[in-house]
Amino acid sequence: xxxxxEGKAFAPSSxxxxxxxxxxxxxxxxxxxxEVHAVRGVSYSVKKGxxxxxxxxxxxxxxVTVQSVMRLIPTPPGRIKGGRIIFKGKDILALSxxxxxxxxGKEIGMIFQDPMTGLNPTMNVGSQxxxxxxxHQRVDKATAWEKAVKMLEMVEIxxxxxxALQYPHQYSGxxxxxxxxxxxxxxxxxxxIADEPTTSLDxxxxxxxxxxxxxxxxxxxxxxxxxxxxxxxxxxxxxxxxVMYAGKVxxxxxxxxxFYRPLHPYTHALLRSVPRLDRKTRxxxxxxxxxxxxxxxxxxxxxxxxxxPRAMKVCLExxxxxxxxxxxxxxxxxxxxxxxxxxxxxxxxxxxxxxR
Amino acid sequence: xxxxxxxxxxxxxxSMWVIVTACFILMNAVPGxxxxxxxxxxxVRKQLEQKYGLDKPLWQQYxxxxxxxxxxxxxxSIRERGRSVNGIIASRFPVSLVLxxxxxxxxxxxxxxxxVIASLYRGKTLDYIAIIIAxxxxxxxxxxxxxxxxxxxGAKLKLLPIARWESPAHHILPAFxxxxxxxxxxxxxMRSSMLExxxxxxxxxxxxxxxxxxQITWRHCIxxxxxxxxxxxxxxxxxxTTGTLVVERMFGIPGLGRYFVDSIxxxxxxxxxxxxxxxxxxxxxxxxxxxxAYGFIDPRIRLAKGRAD
Ligand SMILES: Nc1ncnc2c1ncn2[C@@H]1O[C@H](COP(=O)(O)OP(=O)(O)O)[C@@H](O)[C@H]1O
Ligand SMILES: [Mg+2]
Numbered sequence: 001x002x003x004x005x006e007g008k009a010f011a012p013s014s015x016x017x018x019x020x021x022x023x024x025x026x027x028x029x030x031x032x033x034x035e036v037h038a039v040r041g042v043s044y045s046v047k048k049g050x051x052x053x054x055x056x057x058x059x060x061x062x063x064v065t066v067q068s069v070m071r072l073i074p075t076p077p078g079r080i081k082g083g084r085i086i087f088k089g090k091d092i093l094a095l096s097x098x099x100x101x102x103x104x105g106k107e108i109g110m111i112f113q114d115p116m117t118g119l120n121p122t123m124n125v126g127s128q129x130x131x132x133x134x135x136h137q138r139v140d141k142a143t144a145w146e147k148a149v150k151m152l153e154m155v156e157i158x159x160x161x162x163x164a165l166q167y168p169h170q171y172s173g174x175x176x177x178x179x180x181x182x183x184x185x186x187x188x189x190x191x192x193i194a195d196e197p198t199t200s201l202d203x204x205x206x207x208x209x210x211x212x213x214x215x216x217x218x219x220x221x222x223x224x225x226x227x228x229x230x231x232x233x234x235x236x237x238x239x240x241x242x243v244m245y246a247g248k249v250x251x252x253x254x255x256x257x258x259f260y261r262p263l264h265p266y267t268h269a270l271l272r273s274v275p276r277l278d279r280k281t282r283x284x285x286x287x288x289x290x291x292x293x294x295x296x297x298x299x300x301x302x303x304x305x306x307x308x309p310r311a312m313k314v315c316l317e318x319x320x321x322x323x324x325x326x327x328x329x330x331x332x333x334x335x336x337x338x339x340x341x342x343x344x345x346x347x348x349x350x351x352x353x354x355x356r
Numbered sequence: 357x358x359x360x361x362x363x364x365x366x367x368x369x370x371s372m373w374v375i376v377t378a379c380f381i382l383m384n385a386v387p388g389x390x391x392x393x394x395x396x397x398x399x400v401r402k403q404l405e406q407k408y409g410l411d412k413p414l415w416q417q418y419x420x421x422x423x424x425x426x427x428x429x430x431x432x433s434i435r436e437r438g439r440s441v442n443g444i445i446a447s448r449f450p451v452s453l454v455l456x457x458x459x460x461x462x463x464x465x466x467x468x469x470x471x472v473i474a475s476l477y478r479g480k481t482l483d484y485i486a487i488i489i490a491x492x493x494x495x496x497x498x499x500x501x502x503x504x505x506x507x508x509x510g511a512k513l514k515l516l517p518i519a520r521w522e523s524p525a526h527h528i529l530p531a532f533x534x535x536x537x538x539x540x541x542x543x544x545x546m547r548s549s550m551l552e553x554x555x556x557x558x559x560x561x562x563x564x565x566x567x568x569x570x571q572i573t574w575r576h577c578i579x580x581x582x583x584x585x586x587x588x589x590x591x592x593x594x595x596x597t598t599g600t601l602v603v604e605r606m607f608g609i610p611g612l613g614r615y616f617v618d619s620i621x622x623x624x625x626x627x628x629x630x631x632x633x634x635x636x637x638x639x640x641x642x643x644x645x646x647x648x649a650y651g652f653i654d655p656r657i658r659l660a661k662g663r664a665d
Binding site for chain 1 (some may be wrong): 430484556557560561562563564565566567568571575576579580583590654656
């Protein structure tokens with residue numbers, strides 16, 4: 001029987017060139033304790049108009065990866081050691097700092113995790129948005145201010161004319177995140193990166209902000225990369241998913257592939273750790289046993305192997321590489337390698353571990 | 357904001373009253389009187405004491421003092437024959453004020469600039485130079501700085517006048533000596549404040565907007581970093597004010613400082629009280645103004661208190 005198993009790394013998934021593609025990105029932090037290998041060869045890409053979610057336990061390198069795209073990694077201690085980041089055909093890592101300034105805010109907008117500290121406390125919110133507009137567009141202050149008010153209106157801040165003149169401390173957490181979104185979108189960027197935009201907000205506000213992002217994405221046809229812990233968020237917002245573990249991508253595919261046909265044992269574990277409303281009995285939330293590896297000395301095998309219920313001998317000795325097992329669905333796991341005689345069977349049943 | 361200012365103002369008045377009372381008690385508790393050193397017959401002394409009201413019971417003296425102070429009358433000096441304390445202050449203080457202002461302006465601008473530069477070049481040569489200046493400035497007392505400057509720049513190199521208060525060139529050394537400590541403190545505070553601000557999330561947000569480093573530094577870093585530094589301006593101005601007492605003496609500058617020191621040796625009660633009240637008033641007023649200024653710069657205070665009204 002012919003299987004779809006081939007070791008094709010970074011296989012382009014479709015014909016048209018993606019808006020952004022990250023290729024074999026490596027980022028390290030040089031600390032007193034040694035080199036932290038935060039990102040160890042990450043590759044993923046996002047097509048124009050698509051929304052990509054990046055998931056994975058905290059500390060797995062999601063933030064570092066997207067901050068590399070914006071070249072916001074503090075150097076030192078951080079250093080981008082290798083790889084390429086191709087955005088609209090140009091390599092971001094090769095741009096000068098000056099050229100980078102016209103990418104930031106104008107072509108790529110970014111929303112950060114903590115809206116409470118992300119705004120300048122001594123500058124009114126309107127001015128902070130105006131600053132971005134004036135920087136990238138040839139408009140006078142008055143026009144920019146009007147635009148800023150319009151942006152606040154767009155993110156559904158009530159009474160935007162008055163609110164624009166207020167300071168961040170007069171805004172609630174949810175409103176601040178709305179203001180951050182307004183600021184990130186003020187110059188109509190091609191790509192919006194949202195790094196855990198709702199994590200620090202309370203639940204009802206979280207869903208409001210998500211609704212807003214969803215609506216804006218539809219209305220503006222925006223391309224979004226959203227980082228989140230919350231798989232509920234992913235299900236609602238993303239049409240592609242990247243699963244990261246210990247500085248690497250372990251699986252990526254379309255939203256339905258990942259949710260309905262997850263292949264990597266880590267993805268299984270991640271999905272099992274989500275509370276399910278459809279289960280009648282309150283089964284205990286399966287948290288993944290064990291801890292992620294030490295990134296000072298990354299293991300030579302698969303980083304998940306020590307916690308993996310399906311780990312084999314080879315997993316401890318060598319790391320798997322990305323294999324495209326079905327269209328647009330890549331996974332890095334030895335279970336599916338052709339050297340495993342049961343690979344085809346594993347693929348058929350989706351690598352599910354025998355329930356303990 | 358209005359209530360905040362009112363509260364600060366009342367606090368200032370209460371402090372003033374405490375200082376006057378403490379000064380009155382101490383002055384009378386210290387042995388000796390204005391007339392102990394002068395040779396005079398008991399009769400003459402008695403007449404003099406009568407003239408200055410020193411023969412009255414203390415509580416009466418205290419009440420009279422408060423009454424006069426409320427009218428802004430600081431009394432007549434005992435030593436400076438018949439000159440009013442108000443008159444002495446009016447004629448001498450302008451010189452001290454000029455010196456103090458020059459020292460302060462120099463110290464604040466240079467100190468802030470030095471702090472900002474040090475923080476932007478953290479760990480580099482410029483940073484170390486700034487740190488060395490800051491350490492020297494804080495640890496070396498101003499009279500030492502003054503004498504070293506006088507010796508090197510004045511006596512040896514003959515670049516600047518050693519003493520006296522005549523041409524603008526005469527202002528340079530004393531203003532420098534007087535301002536150095538403040539400069540150093542400002543630089544140190546501003547540096548650490550900047551380093552803290554540079555790592556704040558909103559600075560990253562500013563960078564993500566595509567602003568240039570210069571725009572980020574001016575609009576986002578300095579603006580926020582300067583807030584905590586403004587609060588120490590009060591004590592720093594106090595330092596400069598008291599510094600004038602020493603520096604004026606060393607450079608032979610005809611300011612008010614000399615009178616303040618001499619009045620104590622001479623037990624010139626009205627002059628002690630007058631200069632003390634005057635200096636305290638300046639310091640309290642400065643602290644008050646700094647507090648108000650802080651309230652105006654920081655929208656969190658300005659607006660929060662505004663709403664509470
Ligand atoms: N400034 C830094 N200095 C040292 N290590 C860092 C720094 N920033 C991130 N790291 C390390 O990089 C790894 C990935 O971090 P991050 O991308 O923030 O994870 P997350 O997936 O939660 O966003 C973590 O192990 C973290 O300790
Ligand atoms: Mg993160």
